[in-house]
Amino acid sequence: MVITASKLNRFLFFKLPSAYICGVRVKSIDNEKCVVMVKHRWINQNPFNSMYFAVQAMAAEMTTGALVMDKITKSGKKISMLVANNKSSFSKKATGRITFVCQDGHLIDDAIQKTIANGEGQTFWMKSIGTNEEGIQVSEMDFEWSIRLK
Template sequence: MKITPNRINSFMLFKLPLGWLSGLRVKTLKDGVCTVQIKHQWINQNPFKSMFWAAQGMAAEMSTGALVMYAISQSNQKVSMLVTKQEAEFYKKATGKIMFTCKGGHTIKQAIEKSIETKEGQVITLISRGKNEEADVVSKFSFEWSLKVKN
């Protein structure tokens, strides 16, 4: 089955309802790049009138995770995927629409190929940057993913 933004958004409605309710939406998923949008609103705000860090984290993780799912679907292999570490940096208040982008598709593909070759798990780090409507980076998230082709 082909992984598309619409399919991921539909999946989220039933399997990740908190992401759906907070306004998280996959906008693009192609050519090794995934962009996820989340808009500051009442349900995802903090007491300081900006987006709660955890809502930003959901969007950032989705931008990396959707890219991993896409690469797995392209590989025609069964691959286990798990976040093993996460770090974040915050630069500005997140208000308005925030777009989280991950450009790590090539890294994921290489890790899957190496796991096929070695039959061992691979650990990769994917970066997602959140930019506001003025294109200013508001936060940067780093996710360490463990990928292993199943026998």
Template sequence: MKITPAKINSFMFFKLPLGWLSGLRVKSITESNSIVIIRHRWINQNPFKSMFWAAQGMAAEMTTGVLVMNAVEASNKKFSMLVTKQEGGFFKKATGKITFTCNDGYLISSTLKKSIATKEGQLITLSSEGKNEDGVVVSNFKFEWSIKVKL
């Protein structure tokens, strides 16, 4: 099954309702990058009239996670995947439409191959950057994924 933005967004409705209700939407997925948008709305705001940091984190994590899912699907093997570490930085109030992008897809296939060869879990760190409608960086995140081939 090919992973597409529409399939991920439908999956989110049923399996990740908090992400879907907060307005999180996958816009594009390629082998090398992914784009996810989220709009500042009442449901995802903080008391300071900007987007809550956790809503930004969900969008950022989704950019990295869909790239891993896409690479796993292309490998024709089964893998377990889990975020083991996360860090984020915040630079400007997040209001309006925030676009998160991860361009680290090129790192994933070698990690999957290494897990297949060693039959052990591997760690990979993927980055995501969120920009507002003016192209100004509002936040960035790094997610460490543990990826292990299922035997």
């Protein structure tokens, strides 16, 4: 199965409805990069008139998780995935349309090869950067993914 932006958005609707309702949408995905957008609106705001941190985290996690799902699918093996840790920093109020980009697709291949070769679980960190419409960074989130053979 080829993973596309439209299939991921359908996945959001059925499996992660809170992210879908808050406006998280995958715009593009390829072998190395995933782009997700979310617009600040009433449903995803905090009391300080900006986007709630958890909505930003959902969008950021989607950029990394979609790449992991894509690589696992392409491997043809049954591999489980789980977020083991995350770190985040916020540098500016998130208002308007926020774009999250992860360009760490290359980190996944090595971990999948190692877990298939030796049967042991692997962990790796992936970064997603959120920018506003002016291109100014509003947040940076790192997710530690753990994968292992089922």
